[in-house]
Amino acid sequence: MKLILSAAATIGFTALVSAHGYVDNATIAGTEYKFYQPYQDPYTSPTPDRISRPIQGNGPVEDLTSSDIQCGGYAAGGINGSSPAALHADAAAGDTIPLAWTLWPESHVGPTITYMAKCPDTGCNDYMPGSDAVWFKVQEDGRDGTTNTWGATALMKAGGTVSYTIPECITPGYYLVRHEIIALHSAYSYPGAQFYPGCHQLKVSGSGSTDPSDLVSIPGAYKAADAGITYDAYQATEYTIPGPALFSCSGGNTGSTSSKSASPAASSAAASSIAASSAAPVSSDAPASSATPILSITASPIVNVVTSTSASPTAAAPTSGSDTTEATYTLETFIDFLTEAGKEKGLTRRQIEGLLRSLM
Ligand SMILES: *[C@@H]1O[C@H](CO)[C@@H](O)[C@H](O)[C@H]1NC(C)=O
Ligand SMILES: *[C@@H]1O[C@H](CO)[C@@H](O)[C@H](O)[C@H]1NC(C)=O
Ligand SMILES: [Cu+2]
Secondary structure (H helix, E strand, C coil), X not given: CCCCCCCHHHCCHHHHHCCCCCEEEEEEXXXXXXXXXXXXXXHCCCCCCCCECCCCCCCCECCCCCCHHHHCCEHHHCECCCCCCCCCXXXXXXXXXXXXXXXXXCCCCCCEEEEEEECCCCCCCCCCCCCCCCEEEEEEECECCCCCXXXXXXXXXXXXXXXXXXCCCECCEEEEEEEEEEECCCCCCCCCCEXXXXXXXXXXXXXXXXXXXXXXXXXXXXXXXCCCCCCCCCCCCCCXXXXXXXXXXCCCCCCCCCCCCCCCCHHHHHHXXXXXXXXXXXXXXXXXXXXXXXXXXXXXXXXXXXXXXXXXCCCCCCCCCCCCCEEEEEHHHHHHHHHHHHHCCCCCHHHHHHHHHHCC
């Protein structure tokens, strides 16, 4: 896709990439831990010691078979999976741990899921699970029936958290926790589901003696054809959370906790603020007959695509209306739109973000 953006410098790449989210911090046994900060830690010397493993930006992983799906990473860019963190957070079996995400985009509906894996007795800080089956699921929160309330909904307003509980019965020791959101707004075909995983390290105390069985590997636990991976989120159909059954100390199917709030309204307010827009022409290698869309980008961030005829973009736009000549995107959904369009050309989302970055 050839893309020309001019006068787009009104927004910086930071605005672009901070459109997703990541776990900013967690309060564990009364102590606040800042998590890995993808836009600060790599540029800070010395690198801050964290309990959480590095993530590469906050873009999604889309390949289920990639090592990136374990704890983050950027295999295509030469970073094969994540790497151990320096610290462990002390916690007790039975503790509930709230994970505070940065504001999550409203379009990115989907479940939250959390796994744990036992690390060697020497700790997690030189441990990479690789393809070993070591993971058990401790938290999952999918869709509330056929409503628009999802596990991720609580994170769509400032201050939202997702909590998991360390199973009370597990053997004390070091554990790696893998927590993710799966965004399903483009999941109607595979690849399409977007995974946002991250891992942190715990030292768990307690008197339990259970070592969970039926462990899974990650990658491996999810398949493209799973009902929870290829799923049309725009239909009112029940959702099946992918992966293994939730581990429970009683052997039953309980133990999931997640705070969920009723109102998903927050981010549209942000979207309708600030209007420092600047018009910028965009051309693509779509058929020459199609109208040149005009892009106006505001700091909100909002992208307006206005076409002078009713010619529609090559991929489904997030807004509907066949005669519409103007589509409003958040920057986020605009990138999703470009990614969708770029798929035909074999472009990945990362390449598109990189392309936009190089133009700004
Ligand atoms: C990258 O990770 C995969 C596992 O996902 C592994 O098979 C492969 O050997 C790794 N490559 C390197 C260069 O470490
Ligand atoms: C934790 O992260 C949330 C979400 O980004 C933020 O609102 C909150 O201020 C953070 N807390 C601390 C103590 O940094
Ligand atoms: Cu996205």
